[in-house]
Amino acid sequence: MLRVPKAGIIYNDIKPVARRTAEEIADKLRGYGWDVCLTTGVGGILGYSQPHRPICHTPISQLVPPGFDRDMAFGIVLGGDGTVLAAFRQVAPCGIPLLTVNTGHMGFLTETYLNHLPQAIEALMQDNYVVEERAMLTVQVWRNEALVWEALCLNEMVLHREPLTSMCHFEIELGAHTPVDIAADGVIISTPTGSTAYSLSAGGPVIAPGVPVLQLVPICPHSLASRALVFADTEPVTIFPANSNPLVMVVDGNAGCAILPDDRVRVLRSPYAARFIRLRPNEFLHVLREKLGWGLPHVAKPTSVELP
Template sequence: MPKAGIIYNDIKPIACQVAQELTKTLRQNGWQVETATGFGGLLGYVEPAAAPPTIQDRPVCHTRIDQLVPPNFDDAMKFVVVLGGDGTVLSAARQVAPLGLPMLTVNTGHLGFLTELYLQHLDEAIAQLLAGEYDVEERSMITVQLFRQNDLLWEALSLNEMVLHREPLAGMCHFEIKIGAHAPVDIAADGIIVATPTGSTAYSLSAGGPVVTPDVPVFQLAPICPHSLASRALVFSDSEPVNIFPATPHRLMLVADGNGGAYVIPEDRVSLGRSPYNAKFVRLQRQEFFRILREKLGWGMPHVAKPSSRKFS
C-alpha cells in the first residue's frame, strides 16, 4: 500500500477541514495516510542560563534537527501535502527534509510565495500527483548552530534565513564574520542576515539584498541598517562555512526563519553551512521564477503609463 503524509496549519479551520477531506480521499484510493500539524516544526525561543556561562547552560527545549520528523512519517512516503501559508511550508520543510520527502504545498493563507497552488486547484493537483505527473525541485537549506566553548547549544534547519540582531532590534552592534578561508570582516549594523536563494525574496529583500534565482548555489550576507556606506549585501558560494562572533557586550537574538531561535552572548559563536538536507517541492508544471516574482511581488510589471513617442503640438 503506498504511503503519503499531510501536514496542515491547525489554527486555520479551512486547513483542518481540507486535511480531513484529503485524508479520506487518499484512503479511498488505497493510500495509507499519516497526518501531522505544522506546530511540530516550530522552533520556539529559548534562553540559556545567566552568566557565568558553562556547558550545562543548555537551552532546555532544544530539539536536534533530525528529531523534528513527525511520528509515523518515514522515507517510504511518496509525498507530503502541506496545507497552510508560507509559515507552514517553512515548518514542514524542517519536519520532512531529513527524510527527503517532496512537498506539494497548497496555499490556505495570504501571500503564499512558497506554495505551488491554491485550494481551488487541489482536486486536479491530487489527480496529477497520484498519476505521477510531476517534477521535484530541490532548494538548499542552512544548518544553523550555536556553540559555546565548542559545545553545541542549539541547532536548526533554515529554508529562508538566519538573522542575528540586538534585542530590541533598534541598536548598533558589531559582528566579526569569517567566511571560509577568507580574512574576517567587521560589520557594524543593527543586525545581519544570512539567506539562501529561497530566502532572498524574504527578509533579505526588505533589507536591500538582491533576489537570487533558486538554482544558484550561493548564500548571501545582508547587513540590517549598516553604519557604513561600504557595508552592502555580499553573495558567496554556499560551500563556504560561515562563523559569526558577536563583537558587542550586549546579548543578541538569533532567529531562524522568523519563528524561533536562541539568545547569543559575547562568548558564543554562530556557525552556518549548507545543510546536507534539501527541501524538495512538487512542481506540477515547469517552474517559472520570474513569473512568480511578477505575480507575488510585482517585479518587472509593465508601467501603467508609458511616455508617448508622439510630439505634442
C-alpha cells in the same frame, strides 16, 4: 506482497479550513488504498530560548513526525508560508517531496490553491509532477565548544540587537577567508529562496533558486562599504558577536535563541534539501511578477488638465 503506497499530510491546525481539507484528502487517499499519516506543523516551530533559561533544542533529525519516513511517496502541506517552512524543517531529513497548498495570504512558497486541489491530487496519483530541490541551511549556536542549539533553515538566519541596545559589531568568517568586521543593527544569512524575503527588504538582491550561492546582508550598516555579499554556498559562515550585550537570533522569521557575547553562530549549507513538488514548470520570474509585482510595466501618471 505488494507494498501499500504511503502519503503524509501536514496542516496548520489553527485554520479550520486546513484541518477540514486535510481530513478530506486523507479519506480520499485511503479510499484509493493508500496509507496516510496526518500531523500538524507545530513540530516544526522552533520556539525561543532565553538567557535565564537553560538552552535546550531538539536535534534536527528528531523533528520528523511519527510515521513519516523515506517510504513516503509524497506529502501535502496545507497552510501559508509559515506552515511550509515548518513542514520542511520536519521532513527534509527524510527527503519527502511536498506539494504546498495555500490556505494563507501571500503564499509565496506554495504551489497551488484549494480550488485547484482536486486536479493536483489527480496529478499526484498519476506521478504527473516534477521535484525541485531548494538549498537549506544548518544553523548552529556554539557555547564553550559545545553545540547548544541547531535548526534547519529554508529562508534566512537573522542575528540582530536587542531593543534599546546600541549598534552591534560582528566579526564574520567566510570559509578560510580573512575575517571581516561589520557594524550594523544586525546581519542576515540568506539562501536563494530567502532572497525574496527579509534580505530583499534589507537591500539584498533577488537570486534565482537554482544558483548555488548564499548571501550576507547587513541590516542598516554603519558604513557605506558594508553592503550585501553573494558567495558560494560551499563556504561555511561563522559569526562572532563582538558586543557586551546579548543578541537575538531568529530563523525563518519563526523563532530562535538568545546569543551571549562569547557565543558563536555557525551557518552552512545543509546536507538536506527542501523538495518541492511542481505541477508545472517553475517559472520564477512569473512568481516574482505575480507575488511581488517585479517587472510590471511602468504606467505613466495621467496628464494634468488645466481648469478653465
